[in-house]
Amino acid sequence: MTAHFAIDNELLRLGDTPVPTGLYIDGEWRKGNGGEAIPVVDPSTGNVITHVENASVADAMAALEVAHDRAPSWSRTAPRERAEVLRRCFELMIERQDIIAELISLENGKSLADALGEVRYAAEFFRWFAEEAVRLNGEIYPAPSGANRIIVEHQPIGVSILVTPWNFPAAMATRKIAPALAAGCTCILKPASETPLTANYLADLYAEAGVPRGVVNVLTTAHSGKVVGALLDDARVRKLSFTGSTEVGRVLLAAAAKSVVSCSMELGGNAPFIVLDDADIDDALAGAMIAKMRNGGEACTAANRFYVHDTVHDAFANGLAERMGGLDIGIAYDKQTECGPVINRAAVTRLHELVEDAVAKGATILVGGAPLDRPGFFFPPTVLTNVRSDARILREEIFGPIAPIVRFGSDEDVVRQANDTEFGLISYLFTRDLARGLALSEQLESGMVGLNRGLVSDPAAPFGGVKQSGLGREGAHHGILEFTETKYIAANW
Incomplete structure (x- = not known):
């Protein structure tokens, strides 16, 4: 058995590094106001590993306030600068792939070989979108009438809510975070309560790589419906990216429709x-x-x-x-x-x-x-x-x-x-x-x-389904476009 992790009085450590169990808001780990802490269970033994904080709607609004405030500065950051931050995220994940894989195995139950494969796959999204960040090209061409020029730009869509499942706790997060950051969006990640520790560990890694405070926020909660629903009801939220069951996806689509929030949905399969x-x-x-x-x-x-x-x-x-x-x-x-x-x-x-x-x-x-x-x-x-x-x-x-x-x-x-x-x-x-x-x-x-x-x-490939398996695509160039709005400017000169 591996021995890189240790549990001492409900504090989980990976090697010499403690794994955070709080809410990550504005670059700080905070207590939650949502009630009793959430137990995280080791599927291999059935034992509780540790507990993580439980976010309330008020906690979610605090994270949204921060993400909204940081959005203008991050969107104005030069594409090359954003790309370098993403590239550093990739490098740090590869440097620590073995220890991250152990954490995934511990809270998720997948074999170490599978977990290591996931870490490498998850890291690759940062490398890929580091390259896409500097290639978010627009268009310019004359109108058929000759009356004006048509200019097309891709602008950051805005504050993005990212909801991820328990089965790939690293990859499902990076598949959303990387294109959001590359496009210039700030985000709030809500990982599954069954496997929150990987998301928390990676949040500190992103900060180490240079992601500014408040650009990525992480909320664990036992009140997913209320918390995500409240966020979708707020006009400052402009994007929802969800991976999970078709049943939950239908509910979220209905909630997002009230504020006409753009949705990317990666749903069930058969x-x-x-x-x-x-x-x-x-x-x-x-x-x-x-x-x-x-x-x-x-x-x-x-x-x-x-x-x-x-x-x-x-x-x-x-x-x-x-x-x-x-x-x-x-x-x-x-x-x-x-x-x-x-x-x-x-x-x-x-x-x-x-x-x-x-x-x-x-x-x-x-x-x-x-x-x-x-x-x-x-x-x-x-x-x-x-x-x-x-x-x-x-x-x-x-x-x-x-x-x-x-x-x-x-x-x-x-x-x-x-x-x-x-x-x-x-x-x-x-x-x-x-x-x-x-x-x-x-x-x-x-x-x-x-x-x-x-x-x-x-x-590098567009991932997504048809019928009731989802809307939109993740990965490839398509993935970054999901986090943009296309703007057309009619210009004379």
């Missing part, structure tokens, strides 16, 4: 993983292990439904069961662990209910299938076959290490089944025929497709 008859089965299995087991399946991009052609079904199903059944399950921050716990006890219960529902409707368990009898919140990697179309597990986002497999016979059939969902975040497709793969990729109703790949996330 990703199909399609293996065609001509696929390389070894490649498909390798891709499946990444697409399904990255972060233990607790990812919106996780493969949710496996559709495998009749002719290769048995080889794929048995191969996947062998690989998933062979994973080393254990405490997240043990170095040999390949699959850690899920986030909490409720998640274990729900995963078991999904399996029982599928089995009651005729599914066969090849491996796993029931919670592990041990401290912490463990559900083993599970593979199901003969899963019927009316099983809940094919309709709901699983968010855990379960792979339900369905047979199919034709390309038309599998496209129909893959698209039969309200979600449309990502699809995966494996085939040796590139032309066939590209043709089917265009028919799949999702914002992203992994063609012969089990991993698509990249700061």
Whole structure:
């Protein structure tokens, strides 16, 4: 087991560095006025790690006041200066990647290998948007009539509220903070109460990198609805960027509509993983292990439904069961662990209910299938076959290490089944025929497709979904534009 963290009288330390547990407002750590402090639980043991402060609406208004006051000066900062600050954030995260990964494993439950991958991915958003900060180019061209010039600029949208989930406590924050800062916006981050420590630790890192006081503020709260709702009701807030469930996203969109706040929404998924008859089965299995087991399946991009052609079904199903059944399950921050716990006890219960529902409707368990009898919140990697179309597990986002497999016979059939969902975040497709793969990729109703790949996330690529999987895009050049307003100036000279 690693030993970089220690808990002493509810004070968590990483090495020699204490991890803040307060509210980060105007560059200072403060007490909250929202009532009883929020416990942070280690999913590997079920034990409380520490407690963090609980923000009230009044605390949120204090953070908003600061963010609004600092907005003019930060927006006027030279793009190169903003870029250098972001670049330094990247460098500091890479310097401390091992210790940040341990903190993520401790509060989130993902394996150290997964956590280290997240830190590197999270840091890369700062490097990418450091480069984008100096390339926020506008346009100038003559009007078709010749009467004037058309000038187009991209200006900072203003104070931005960033709401992030527990499954990627570093990356979901930096994917929003980096483009907001690059565009010249100030922000208030509300991390998930299950995993607030990573966000708090990184807040101090941003300050060390040169982010001015009040430009980034961090609020933990047990009153998310009230706090975020109050912020959205305030005219000084001009942007909401949310990653989380579609259900919560709908509520936030309705709240934002009252003040016509610009929204970026990265919502739920129900990703199909399609293996065609001509696929390389070894490649498909390798891709499946990444697409399904990255972060233990607790990812919106996780493969949710496996559709495998009749002719290769048995080889794929048995191969996947062998690989998933062979994973080393254990405490997240043990170095040999390949699959850690899920986030909490409720998640274990729900995963078991999904399996029982599928089995009651005729599914066969090849491996796993029931919670592990041990401290912490463990559900083993599970593979199901003969899963019927009316099983809940094919309709709901699983968010855990379960792979339900369905047979199919034709390309038309599998496209129909893959698209039969309200979600449309990502699809995966494996085939040796590139032309066939590209043709089917265009028919799949999702914002992203992994063609012969089990991993698509990249700061240089536009991340986002269609249908009820979200609005807008994160990453790429698209990501910084989400934090800008486009201004047109008609000019004569």
